[in-house]
Amino acid sequence: MSRIRSSQEWEVRASTLARKTTNPIRQIVEHLQVEPNPEKELIALSIGDPTTFGNLNPPDQLLQAVRESIELHKSRGYAPSKGHYEARVAVAKYSAHQGEVSPEDVILTSGCSHAIEMVITAIADCGQNILIPRPGFSIYQTLSEGFGIKTKYYNLLPNEHWKIDLDDLESQIDDDTVAIVINNPSNPCGSVYDKEHLYEILEIASRNKVPIIADEIYEHFVFAGRQFTPISSISKDVPVLTCSGLTKRFLVPGWRMGWVVIHDRNDVLGKEIRLALSNLSMRILGPSALIQTALPAILECTPQSFFDEVLLFIETQAKLAYKELRVAPGLRPIEPQGAMYMMIEIKMALFPEFKDECQFVESLVAEQSVFCLPGQCFEYPNYMRIVLTVPEDKLREACQRITIFCKEHVIGEKRKEIETND
Amino acid sequence: MSRIRSSQEWEVRASTLARKTTNPIRQIVEHLQVEPNPEKELIALSIGDPTTFGNLNPPDQLLQAVRESIELHKSRGYAPSKGHYEARVAVAKYSAHQGEVSPEDVILTSGCSHAIEMVITAIADCGQNILIPRPGFSIYQTLSEGFGIKTKYYNLLPNEHWKIDLDDLESQIDDDTVAIVINNPSNPCGSVYDKEHLYEILEIASRNKVPIIADEIYEHFVFAGRQFTPISSISKDVPVLTCSGLTKRFLVPGWRMGWVVIHDRNDVLGKEIRLALSNLSMRILGPSALIQTALPAILECTPQSFFDEVLLFIETQAKLAYKELRVAPGLRPIEPQGAMYMMIEIKMALFPEFKDECQFVESLVAEQSVFCLPGQCFEYPNYMRIVLTVPEDKLREACQRITIFCKEHVIGEKRKEIETND
Ligand SMILES: Cc1ncc(COP(=O)(O)O)c(C=O)c1O
Ligand SMILES: Cc1ncc(COP(=O)(O)O)c(C=O)c1O
Numbered sequence: 001m002s003r004i005r006s007s008q009e010w011e012v013r014a015s016t017l018a019r020k021t022t023n024p025i026r027q028i029v030e031h032l033q034v035e036p037n038p039e040k041e042l043i044a045l046s047i048g049d050p051t052t053f054g055n056l057n058p059p060d061q062l063l064q065a066v067r068e069s070i071e072l073h074k075s076r077g078y079a080p081s082k083g084h085y086e087a088r089v090a091v092a093k094y095s096a097h098q099g100e101v102s103p104e105d106v107i108l109t110s111g112c113s114h115a116i117e118m119v120i121t122a123i124a125d126c127g128q129n130i131l132i133p134r135p136g137f138s139i140y141q142t143l144s145e146g147f148g149i150k151t152k153y154y155n156l157l158p159n160e161h162w163k164i165d166l167d168d169l170e171s172q173i174d175d176d177t178v179a180i181v182i183n184n185p186s187n188p189c190g191s192v193y194d195k196e197h198l199y200e201i202l203e204i205a206s207r208n209k210v211p212i213i214a215d216e217i218y219e220h221f222v223f224a225g226r227q228f229t230p231i232s233s234i235s236k237d238v239p240v241l242t243c244s245g246l247t248k249r250f251l252v253p254g255w256r257m258g259w260v261v262i263h264d265r266n267d268v269l270g271k272e273i274r275l276a277l278s279n280l281s282m283r284i285l286g287p288s289a290l291i292q293t294a295l296p297a298i299l300e301c302t303p304q305s306f307f308d309e310v311l312l313f314i315e316t317q318a319k320l321a322y323k324e325l326r327v328a329p330g331l332r333p334i335e336p337q338g339a340m341y342m343m344i345e346i347k348m349a350l351f352p353e354f355k356d357e358c359q360f361v362e363s364l365v366a367e368q369s370v371f372c373l374p375g376q377c378f379e380y381p382n383y384m385r386i387v388l389t390v391p392e393d394k395l396r397e398a399c400q401r402i403t404i405f406c407k408e409h410v411i412g413e414k415r416k417e418i419e420t421n422d
Numbered sequence: 423m424s425r426i427r428s429s430q431e432w433e434v435r436a437s438t439l440a441r442k443t444t445n446p447i448r449q450i451v452e453h454l455q456v457e458p459n460p461e462k463e464l465i466a467l468s469i470g471d472p473t474t475f476g477n478l479n480p481p482d483q484l485l486q487a488v489r490e491s492i493e494l495h496k497s498r499g500y501a502p503s504k505g506h507y508e509a510r511v512a513v514a515k516y517s518a519h520q521g522e523v524s525p526e527d528v529i530l531t532s533g534c535s536h537a538i539e540m541v542i543t544a545i546a547d548c549g550q551n552i553l554i555p556r557p558g559f560s561i562y563q564t565l566s567e568g569f570g571i572k573t574k575y576y577n578l579l580p581n582e583h584w585k586i587d588l589d590d591l592e593s594q595i596d597d598d599t600v601a602i603v604i605n606n607p608s609n610p611c612g613s614v615y616d617k618e619h620l621y622e623i624l625e626i627a628s629r630n631k632v633p634i635i636a637d638e639i640y641e642h643f644v645f646a647g648r649q650f651t652p653i654s655s656i657s658k659d660v661p662v663l664t665c666s667g668l669t670k671r672f673l674v675p676g677w678r679m680g681w682v683v684i685h686d687r688n689d690v691l692g693k694e695i696r697l698a699l700s701n702l703s704m705r706i707l708g709p710s711a712l713i714q715t716a717l718p719a720i721l722e723c724t725p726q727s728f729f730d731e732v733l734l735f736i737e738t739q740a741k742l743a744y745k746e747l748r749v750a751p752g753l754r755p756i757e758p759q760g761a762m763y764m765m766i767e768i769k770m771a772l773f774p775e776f777k778d779e780c781q782f783v784e785s786l787v788a789e790q791s792v793f794c795l796p797g798q799c800f801e802y803p804n805y806m807r808i809v810l811t812v813p814e815d816k817l818r819e820a821c822q823r824i825t826i827f828c829k830e831h832v833i834g835e836k837r838k839e840i841e842t843n844d
Binding site: 012013021023054057067070071073110113146178239272282291292 | 431437439440445471473493500501532533544546547564565569633659673675678679691692695701704705706707708709710711712714
């Protein structure tokens with residue numbers, strides 16, 4: 001009666017999903033030689049966790065909200081898998097700048113990563129594709145490829161503050177395109193799109209009938225003189241699934257509290273996509289109820305001054321790094337308008353001893369103990385990304401070391417030019 | 423250059439994954455008429471959240487551990503996606519009864535559901551199958567079917583304390599079977615397997631070279647006189663992926679803290695499956711660092727007396743419900759040995775007015791305001807499941823109402839018999 005399997009040896013294979021779930025950043029970094037110069041303290045400008053160095057801390061109100069939440073019975077039991085109603089009400093209010101939002105439009109998730117996973121896997125099937133920015137954050141690939149969902153790049157224009165190459169964007173759309181991912185403000189670019197550009201993007205989405213996934217985890221991270229416009233707030237017909245959370249703005253990346261907000265003014269998504277998201281939320285039953293219970297107080301009580309201070313710090317850092325690196329021979333930093341990163345072009349022709357920017361950053365670590373992520377991590381060779389949230393003295397020191405490194409390695413003519421000017 | 427899509431109407435479809443991610447319990451319950459009798463307070467014996475009624479509360483030490491964790495810088499930043507090392511050390515120690523466990527064998531997850539999702543999706547591909555118990559908890563289907571991973575049932579034997587029908591188990595194994603799920607102690611059965619039976623299961627797994635997924639979220643929930651044996655602790659060659667967490671034992675289901683422990687004494691899984699799990703953990707970056715940071719203190723400082731008290735309460739409740747319902751005409755409760763549930767056979771032939779057990783529970787709500795989950799929720803008609811963690815007076819009252827209901831609905835002869843005895 002029993003059926004002995006043909007295989008008589010143990011043979012346990014990983015699934016396609018597991019094998020194809022990869023993190024390009026980790027893979028590239030693992031293959032780098034990052035042996036710092038033992039005589040200089042390592043300064044890592046590579047880590048996208050703003051809390052790493054201890055100079056940026058979450059608001060007291062947020063900590064207090066969780067202290068109080070611990071004492072509440074409600075914070076211990078299962079929450080509905082889309083999240084506690086009160087918490088979804090709070091997110092709806094907090095997200096009013098995105099357009100009209102009701103608690104029914106909100107699903108709480110375990111961080112913004114989980115929000116992105118949910119929206120991608122809710123609308124994309126194996127063989128279909130989503131369009132993602134280049135340069136861009138690798139998470140969209142990490143979350144798609146295991147499912148056989150393809151990612152197709154559209155280009156950003158480094159000389160136009162990383163605006164989207166609209167012709168390229170539209171040319172990438174095909175019959176299998178189910179979503180365009182817009183990451184604004186951007187990691188790694190630090191760009192912030194104005195309304196006009198967002199209208200142009202929406203026009204393409206509307207004409208081609210492709211919904212938008214808006215990764216706005218850096219919402220409100222925009223420097224003086226610029227304005228943050230959520231793409232959903234100006235969309236007329238294009239449905240927008242916005243992903244955000246506490247992670248960056250409230251400086252608690254480890255807490256894993258994110259959300260999806262569904263914007264669907266013209267009822268294009270219908271019940272089907274809401275049901276899809278609701279189904280997917282049942283898989284792991286949402287984020288920690290402890291944080292959910294604190295969420296209303298966190299979102300309502302954190303004072304504007306907290307956000308202003310953090311932002312002022314990042315903007316000051318951006319200016320510092322830009323000013324310092326603008327004069328580093330062979331580099332061209334691109335001034336950010338928001339978020340917490342800066343991209344820097346490395347004019348590789350001026351550094352012929354390095355095959356590519358990976359070799360450049362390897363040598364930079366080996367000699368100056370400064371580590372920046374190579375552009376390849378964002379599908380963008382010849383660039384490197386730095387994080388602006390490190391303490392000021394470290395950033396200054398790092399920029400100075402980068403400048404020395406460039407001076408020492410830039411090709412002869414350029415170097416002579418520098419020496420003459422010195 | 424641009425390519426206008428063929429579809430000129432908006433048409434956004436849900437993915438297969440989202441459409442096929444369903445919760446059978448929810449679907450069945452949604453189709454039930456559950457209108458309680460307005461004259462009697464509703465007693466829900468259906469909810470698997472032991473904290474619902476407020477009579478069971480987590481240990482002080484656990485709350486204190488999180489209070490302290492809030493103040494720590496470490497609890498705010500990103501943790502490694504497999505979890506903080508210290509937390510994994512703590513889980514390894516806590517899981518020593520499962521066999522030798524090193525921190526490298528532990529991956530922290532967002533609840534036990536996430537642990538189960540990770541292990542299933544790490545080893546099963548679309549078209550392959552896993553074997554799951556009948557009756558059994560629906561989560562295994564919920565997590566598999568969206569991926570095209572098939573679930574095949576093996577039967578449990580109600581008259582042998584829900585032991586596995588071993589012949590049936592082995593006959594279900596085919597060339598596409600990649601894992602056997604063993605849920606011990608069991609939801610919904612409340613059964614606890616002895617060593618001998620676990621050896622029999624392992625023999626089948628070993629002979630057929632099929633790894634085991636052990637859902638041991640109710641570990642240690644065993645009543646006096648019985649012993650809990652983790653299946654991993656007695657496995658010689660069969661790799662076991664154990665899923666557990668804080669959820670039930672520490673009475674914090676909402677906190678979403680679970681883990682996978684890899685047991686692979688003979689190195690059958692090799693690097694591939696560890697890498698698979700590690701890859702999958704990158705998708706949502708693990709559970710909240712706030713709870714992770716508290717985990718060592720939670721696991722080390724919770725006193726045995728806390729567990730003993732909770733268990734004694736549940737066991738007393740089990741005895742109460744068994745004693746009360748054993749005499750309800752037409753019912754046959756099956757005495758549980760652990761966990762926090764009891765299955766009750768409804769001798770449907772004695773209740774001919776009801777088409778099936780769903781109609782039985784519907785009428786029970788309508789007349790007596792007591793709600794039990796129909797067996798269909800666990801793929802097991804003619805039974806219903808009750809939860810034992812409700813307060814004692816509620817449980818007693820509910821059992822009495824169930825008994826009245828049975829007396830009023832059992833067929834004539836049986837009723838006469840009762841009346842004669844009364
Ligand atoms: C653009 C972008 N999206 C999403 C995320 C993920 O956020 P979370 O940590 O909330 O999952 C990040 C994190 O760095 C990010 O930079
Ligand atoms: C047998 C079984 N496994 C897994 C789970 C899920 O546990 P968690 O809430 O930690 O995801 C449950 C919850 O009821 C359960 O009964």
